[in-house]
Amino acid sequence: MPDETTPPALGTDAVTGRHVVFFSWRDTTNPEGGGAERYLEKMALGLVERGVRVTIFCAEHTEAPADEMRGGIHFVRAGSKMGVYAQGLAALARRRFGAYDAIVDVQNGLPFFTRLASRRPVIVLVHHVHREQWPVVYPGLTGRVGWWIESRLAPRLYRTSQYIAVSQATRAELATLGVDPERISVVHNGTDPALPLTPAKTSYPSICVVGRLVPHKQVEHAIDAVAALRPAHPDLRLTVVGSGWWEQELFDHARTSGVDDAIVFEGHVSEERKQQIYAESWLMALPSLKEGWGLVIGEAGMHGTPTVAYRSAGGTQESIDDGTSGVLVDDPTQFIAAIGHLLDAADERDRLADGAREMSHRFTWGHAQGSFATVLGDAMGGIIEAVMDPDEDAAP
Numbered sequence: 278m279p280d281e282t283t284p285p286a287l288g289t290d291a292v293t294g295r296h297v298v299f300f301s302w303r304d305t306t307n308p309e310g311g312g313a314e315r316y317l318e319k320m321a322l323g324l325v326e327r328g329v330r331v332t333i334f335c336a337e338h339t340e341a342p343a344d345e346m347r348g349g350i351h352f353v354r355a356g357s358k359m360g361v362y363a364q365g366l367a368a369l370a371r372r373r374f375g376a377y378d379a380i381v382d383v384q385n386g387l388p389f390f391t392r393l394a395s396r397r398p399v400i401v402l403v404h405h406v407h408r409e410q411w412p413v414v415y416p417g418l419t420g421r422v423g424w425w426i427e428s429r430l431a432p433r434l435y436r437t438s439q440y441i442a443v444s445q446a447t448r449a450e451l452a453t454l455g456v457d458p459e460r461i462s463v464v465h466n467g468t469d470p471a472l473p474l475t476p477a478k479t480s481y482p483s484i485c486v487v488g489r490l491v492p493h494k495q496v497e498h499a500i501d502a503v504a505a506l507r508p509a510h511p512d513l514r515l516t517v518v519g520s521g522w523w524e525q526e527l528f529d530h531a532r533t534s535g536v537d538d539a540i541v542f543e544g545h546v547s548e549e550r551k552q553q554i555y556a557e558s559w560l561m562a563l564p565s566l567k568e569g570w571g572l573v574i575g576e577a578g579m580h581g582t583p584t585v586a587y588r589s590a591g592g593t594q595e596s597i598d599d600g601t602s603g604v605l606v607d608d609p610t611q612f613i614a615a616i617g618h619l620l621d622a623a624d625e626r627d628r629l630a631d632g633a634r635e636m637s638h639r640f641t642w643g644h645a646q647g648s649f650a651t652v653l654g655d656a657m658g659g660i661i662e663a664v665m666d667p668d669e670d671a672a673p
C-alpha cells in the first residue's frame with residue numbers, strides 16, 4: 278500500500294476532473310481547529326491542484342459563512358460541534374453535494390457514518406485512536422459509548438473501506454481494533470517553510486507550548502515543570518499559544534502553583550506571531566496525551582527549537598528522532614527532568630536544534646499531497662472514469 282515513500286506523481290491523472298467530498302468535524306477557520314484541520318485542508322488543496330473538485334462539509338461557527346469558496350475548495354458548514362454528524366449524514370442522503378466520486382470520512386473519534394448513505398468509495402482518514410482521550414474528555418457513559426463506536430462499530434461499518442493514517446503508530450493502533458493493515462496507508466504530515474524571521478533566542482530560559490487548550494493536551498504538565506524548575510531558573514518563562522474551553526482551568530492551575538507570573542497565555546495568534554514564539558523559545562514542550570503526528574513539532578523545528586514530548590503519545594515517535602531532534606520521555610518526572618537538563622546544557626540544546634531543523638525538512642506537504650492523491654486514486658479504482666448520476670449516490 279502507498280505510504281510516505283510512494284512517488285507523489287502516482288495517482289495524479291487518475292483523480293483529475295473528479296469530485297471528492299470531505300466530511301470533517303471542523304475546518305481551520307473554526308476557533309477549535311488545529312493540526313488535523315490543517316492537514317485536511319492541505320490534502321484538499323493538493324487535490325484541487327490536480328484538477329479535482331473538492332467540497333468540505335464541517336460544523337458551522339461564527340468565524341465563517343455557511344457556504345464559502347476558499348482556495349478553490351467549497352466549504353459547506355452546518356450543525357453544532359456534535360450535531361454536525363447528523364447534519365452531514367442527512368445532507369448526503371438528500372444528495373446535497375450532487376454527483377461525486379468519493380468521500381473522505383474524517384474520523385476524529387467518531388465517524389460520519391457516510392458508509393450508510395453512499396455506494397461510492399469511502400476513504401477513512403484517522404489521525405489517532407482516542408482510547409485514552411474518551412475517559413478524560415467525556416468521563417462516564419458518554420465516553421464509554423464513544424469508545425465503543427470508535428473501537429467496535431466503526432471498524433465493522435467501514436470494513437471494506439480504505440484507511441489513511443498519518444503515522445505508523447496510528448496504523449498499528451487501528452490494526453488492534455480489527456482494521457486490516459493491508460487497507461491502511463500512511464501519509465505523513467508535511468511542514469510549511471519557516472517565515473523569514475530573524476529573532477534571536479531569548480536571553481532568559483524560555484519554553485513554549487502550542488496547541489488547543491483542552492484536557493488531553495495536558496498543558497498542566499508544562500506548568501508543573503515551570504514550578505519545579507523555577508528555583509534553579511528564576512527567570513524561566515513559559516509561553517502558551519492557543520485557546521480552548523479548558524483555558525480557565527489552566528489559569529487557575531498556574532495561579533495555585535504559584536507561577537502565574539512566569540506564564541504568558543497568548544491565546545490565538547497570527548501565523549507570524551506563532552513562528553516568532555517558536556524562534557525565540559529555547560524549547561517546546563508537548564505534554565499531550567495523544568498525537569497522531571504532532572504538526573507543531575516540525576513547525577518549531579524549522580526554527581531550531583527542539584521538543585520534549587511523551588513517547589506514549591504515539592506519533593511523536595516518528596516526528597521526533599529521540600536524542601537527535603528532540604527528547605521522548607515516559608512520565609511527568611522524566612518530562613520535568615529532561616526540560617531541566619536541556620535548560621542547563623547549552624551544547625546539547627544546540628545539537629538538538631540542528632537535528633530539529635534537519636528533521637523538519639524531511640516531510641513536505643507536496644510529497645504528502647502526492648501520496649494522498651495516489652491512495653485516493655487507487656481507492657476509486659474502476660469507477661474513476663464513470664459519469665455519476667446523483668440519483669445513484671444514496672444507498673437504498
